[in-house]
Amino acid sequence: MSLIDKPQKETVRFPDNRRDSSVGEMTEITLGLTNQRRVAVPQRLNPRWKELGWALLYISPALLIFLVFTYFPFIRSVWLSFYVTTPTGEPARFNDVKYYSRILNLDGSGRDEYLKSILTTVQFSLMVVPLGIITALALAVLATAKVRIIGVFRTIFTSSVAISVASASVIWSLIYTPTIKVTQWLVDLLHLKSESLLNDASTALLAVAFMTVWSALGFNFIITLSGIQAIPQDLYESGRIDGANGWTGFRYITLPLLTPTLMFLFIISTIQCFQAFTQFNVMIGNEGPDNSTNVMVYSLFTAFWKDNRYGFASAISVVLFAILIILTVIQYRVLDKRVHYQ
Amino acid sequence: MKRTRNLGQLLALGLVTLLLTGLLAACGDSTATTTTVASTTAAVVGTTAAGATTAASAAAAKTTTAAGTTATGATTVAAGTTTAASATTVAAGATTAASATTTAAVAAPTPTAVAPIPQPAGSVKITFWYGLTGALGNVVQQTVNKYNSSQSKYYVEAIQQPSYDDTINKLNTSLAGATLPNVAQIYDIGTQRMIDTKKILPVQDFIDKEQLNIISDLEPAVASYYTVGGKLYSMPFNSSAPVMYFDKNAFKEVGLDPEKKIWTYDEVLEAAKKLVKKDASGKIIRGGVDFTLYSWIFEQELATQGAVFAAPDNGRNARATNLAFNNDAGTNWLNFLKKIQDDGLGRSWGRDGGANSSTRDAKFVTGETAITFNSIAGLRGYISSAAQAGGKVDVGVAYIPRPTGAKGGVIIGGASFWITNTGTPEQQAASWDFVKWTALPEIQAYWSSNTGYYPIRKGAYDVQEMKDTLAKYPQFNVAIEQLRATEPSSATQGAVFGTFVSTRQAIEGAMEQFLAGKFPTAKAALDDAASKSNDTLSEYNSTVK
Numbered sequence: 001m002s003l004i005d006k007p008q009k010e011t012v013r014f015p016d017n018r019r020d021s022s023v024g025e026m027t028e029i030t031l032g033l034t035n036q037r038r039v040a041v042p043q044r045l046n047p048r049w050k051e052l053g054w055a056l057l058y059i060s061p062a063l064l065i066f067l068v069f070t071y072f073p074f075i076r077s078v079w080l081s082f083y084v085t086t087p088t089g090e091p092a093r094f095n096d097v098k099y100y101s102r103i104l105n106l107d108g109s110g111r112d113e114y115l116k117s118i119l120t121t122v123q124f125s126l127m128v129v130p131l132g133i134i135t136a137l138a139l140a141v142l143a144t145a146k147v148r149i150i151g152v153f154r155t156i157f158t159s160s161v162a163i164s165v166a167s168a169s170v171i172w173s174l175i176y177t178p179t180i181k182v183t184q185w186l187v188d189l190l191h192l193k194s195e196s197l198l199n200d201a202s203t204a205l206l207a208v209a210f211m212t213v214w215s216a217l218g219f220n221f222i223i224t225l226s227g228i229q230a231i232p233q234d235l236y237e238s239g240r241i242d243g244a245n246g247w248t249g250f251r252y253i254t255l256p257l258l259t260p261t262l263m264f265l266f267i268i269s270t271i272q273c274f275q276a277f278t279q280f281n282v283m284i285g286n287e288g289p290d291n292s293t294n295v296m297v298y299s300l301f302t303a304f305w306k307d308n309r310y311g312f313a314s315a316i317s318v319v320l321f322a323i324l325i326i327l328t329v330i331q332y333r334v335l336d337k338r339v340h341y342q
Numbered sequence: 343m344k345r346t347r348n349l350g351q352l353l354a355l356g357l358v359t360l361l362l363t364g365l366l367a368a369c370g371d372s373t374a375t376t377t378t379v380a381s382t383t384a385a386v387v388g389t390t391a392a393g394a395t396t397a398a399s400a401a402a403a404k405t406t407t408a409a410g411t412t413a414t415g416a417t418t419v420a421a422g423t424t425t426a427a428s429a430t431t432v433a434a435g436a437t438t439a440a441s442a443t444t445t446a447a448v449a450a451p452t453p454t455a456v457a458p459i460p461q462p463a464g465s466v467k468i469t470f471w472y473g474l475t476g477a478l479g480n481v482v483q484q485t486v487n488k489y490n491s492s493q494s495k496y497y498v499e500a501i502q503q504p505s506y507d508d509t510i511n512k513l514n515t516s517l518a519g520a521t522l523p524n525v526a527q528i529y530d531i532g533t534q535r536m537i538d539t540k541k542i543l544p545v546q547d548f549i550d551k552e553q554l555n556i557i558s559d560l561e562p563a564v565a566s567y568y569t570v571g572g573k574l575y576s577m578p579f580n581s582s583a584p585v586m587y588f589d590k591n592a593f594k595e596v597g598l599d600p601e602k603k604i605w606t607y608d609e610v611l612e613a614a615k616k617l618v619k620k621d622a623s624g625k626i627i628r629g630g631v632d633f634t635l636y637s638w639i640f641e642q643e644l645a646t647q648g649a650v651f652a653a654p655d656n657g658r659n660a661r662a663t664n665l666a667f668n669n670d671a672g673t674n675w676l677n678f679l680k681k682i683q684d685d686g687l688g689r690s691w692g693r694d695g696g697a698n699s700s701t702r703d704a705k706f707v708t709g710e711t712a713i714t715f716n717s718i719a720g721l722r723g724y725i726s727s728a729a730q731a732g733g734k735v736d737v738g739v740a741y742i743p744r745p746t747g748a749k750g751g752v753i754i755g756g757a758s759f760w761i762t763n764t765g766t767p768e769q770q771a772a773s774w775d776f777v778k779w780t781a782l783p784e785i786q787a788y789w790s791s792n793t794g795y796y797p798i799r800k801g802a803y804d805v806q807e808m809k810d811t812l813a814k815y816p817q818f819n820v821a822i823e824q825l826r827a828t829e830p831s832s833a834t835q836g837a838v839f840g841t842f843v844s845t846r847q848a849i850e851g852a853m854e855q856f857l858a859g860k861f862p863t864a865k866a867a868l869d870d871a872a873s874k875s876n877d878t879l880s881e882y883n884s885t886v887k
Contacts (some may be wrong), residue, residue, distance in 0.1 A: 084881060088517045090884040173697050199692035199859060283695050290855050307844040307878050
């Protein structure tokens with residue numbers, strides 16, 4: 001491993017080393033181009049600044065879009081989260097951090113629904129992420145089988161990627177309708193008090209999580225399968241010589257070399273779970289039985305569209321953002337040590 | 343050796359595939375023909391035609407595998423959807439075969455949109471937003487077309503919005519940009535928010551200016567709902583009220599009077615005991631009373647008992663400052679529902695809306711529910727769906743139930759037309775001309791006959807079209823009687839305050855939690871909803887003047 005590692009690290013450093021020289025070249029060229037205007041430009045202007053100017057010019061189309069549609073709304077959300085707003089969304093008065101202390105239940109009101117909604121989101125992620133990755137992995141391993149019509153199976157396993165979350169939610173809410181036999185059988189089996197899996201506090205979140213796993217399966221499957229296929233066959237061949245077949249080969253060759261892919265899936269799935277909204281809105285359409293499916297984005301949606309408290313909704317989104325940043329950093333830090341890059 | 347391994351892998355693959363597709367296929371195995379009724383009450387949240395099509399396909403030698411799943415999901419089908427699919431999955435030894443008889447996904451024909459007529463040259467154009475969709479939205483467009491072809495001075499451009507909620511939200515966000523519509527159809531509970539935009543020209547001002555004698559001919563309950571502080575702010579257009587629906591055949595079967603109109607809670611409970619049917623395992627196969635948890639009905643029950651929803655006086659004379667629904671009237675209704683559920687007399691389908699409402703409607707029209715509650719605007723849907731589902735159910739209508747001694751009364755629901763102060767004086771005149779025209783008895787008779795809402799004008803009942811409609815749907819008369827029997831008071835006028843949408847959600851949440859046993863008493867559940875709602879309301883009130 002270390003043998004492969006070393007030269008790669010150097011190639012990573014390569015551009016860094018070369019940059020200074022290329023900067024010099026670039027500056028020369030630019031200076032040459034702007035020779036005529038040179039008189040107007042003060043001599044002491046650092047060429048680095050000039051370079052930055054050109055860089056900004058080149059990225060300006062992308063930057064402009066980001067500024068208008070991402071950074072400005074983001075900064076405004078942070079700003080709004082400290083204000084109470086009018087029904088039209090204009091700030092009415094400064095509210096300090098009251099919304100934040102309400103979300104984290106630090107204001108002594110005893111209303112813990114927002115804190116609970118954060119916990120619900122965590123619960124949801126814990127249900128969806130591991131199950132989603134394990135199923136995708138299992139299917140991907142199955143799909144590497146060397147049989148003639150494997151393409152058919154791969155297509156079938158991938159098919160859920162073609163169905164949008166909204167459509168999938170509609171299909172699944174039909175499946176969960178009390179008039180459907182399987183649902184009735186499950187409801188009877190679990191001795192539920194309610195008539196539908198989606199109307200019972202103990203099963204609603206699980207039912208949505210199951211649908212989410214199904215819906216994300218196609219994507220997870222493709223990524224995992226391509227990860228497996230990227231593993232060089234000679235590793236398996238030399239493994240086989242050493243007696244690594246079947247499970248051993250999977251455990252000691254496939255799994256370690258798949259960890260970068262799995263980590264990518266892990267982070268992406270976690271973020272998606274924290275941002276999940278469509279399935280909750282379509283399948284449940286409210287906070288769910290006993291608030292059991294009131295995930296963060298849904299409570300944000302309620303605060304914005306139902307309560308028309310734009311400042312509050314902004315505060316929830318900022319909290320969500322903070323949680324996601326922290327989670328991602330932790331995941332990178334902790335998992336990166338356990339990931340094998342070939 | 344190698345061949346057996348391949349075969350094993352293939353088998354595993356096949357099994358997994360079956361698991362994936364079989365689930366969808368088996369789920370199509372519906373017990374009854376599920377007929378979803380076009381529920382005209384609130385904006386119907388996307389009911390959908392989705393068919394799981396399973397086809398058997400032969401694969402490798404000796405192994406047959408079921409494969410191929412196509413599932414289509416359209417997001418919104420406003421009318422009715424019928425899904426009936428049956429699938430059988432047989433697994434025997436190494437051979438798995440799935441035979442599927444599939445999908446009679448009979449979607450009720452989605453009404454094709456009505457095309458607007460072109461604008462005549464030289465006419466003054468105004469924009470009009472409306473929030474009704476599907477078949478109802480088409481009737482709105484037809485009504486607008488009627489107006490446009492009735493004269494050539496003004497032209498109304500009707501723009502459909504996805505829902506009532508979206509209409510008011512979009513209007514609110516448009517306030518800053520000054521791209522307001524001239525006329526907007528806004529739902530009942532948006533009344534206070536519309537007044538608070540301060541961009542409204544009250545229709546009362548137009549009426550006073552022309553000294554029109556129109557208010558005395560408006561249905562009193564309807565007029566009083568849209569009157570705040572003694573002023574008629576908007577012109578009611580589509581109005582409805584809830585009723586108790588029941589199956590006359592089921593009533594006759596157990597010896598109940600199918601012509602009785604007024605029922606107390608105790609009488610309903612007694613009737614439900616006779617009506618409920620259970621199978622050997624004790625599972626309900628016909629609910630005595632099945633219901634959704636619906637704040638609108640809760641509000642109606644408060645009015646029936648003469649209790650206000652918000653204080654003071656439902657916000658009718660001065661701005662409402664706090665919510666008062668956590669009173670005896672509220673707890674009576676919650677306890678009534680809980681008793682139905684706990685005594686096994688009926689079922690709750692969960693919070694109103696979407697699939698839950700569809701379930702309620704489907705069960706009622708197939709005779710699996712004897713009594714339920716919904717808007718009178720749903721009458722036609724029920725009658726036609728019941729006929730479609732085999733005609734077992736004879737739809738009957740009664741007043742919504744009440745506790746013994748309550749005087750009764752309902753609050754009008756629906757939507758009204760608001761004129762904004764945007765545009766030129768000429769456009770404002772055009773707006774009023776259009777709104778005034780929609781309130782004409784003939785137009786209201788046309789509207790009511792084609793939709794199932796109440797006409798807002800008493801004069802509409804003299805129009806032949808309306809008389810024919812009433813002859814065809816005699817049940818509608820009960821709803822009119824119930825409306826007319828309502829005593830005017832601030833309780834039956836209904837509440838106006840700025841955060842109604844939020845409060846409804848809080849109430850439905852509390853009802854659900856109470857029925858699931860999360861709160862020891864109905865009072866505790868409603869107290870919780872009230873404290874949540876008061877928090878939002880006081881914040882709203884502090885930002886508007």
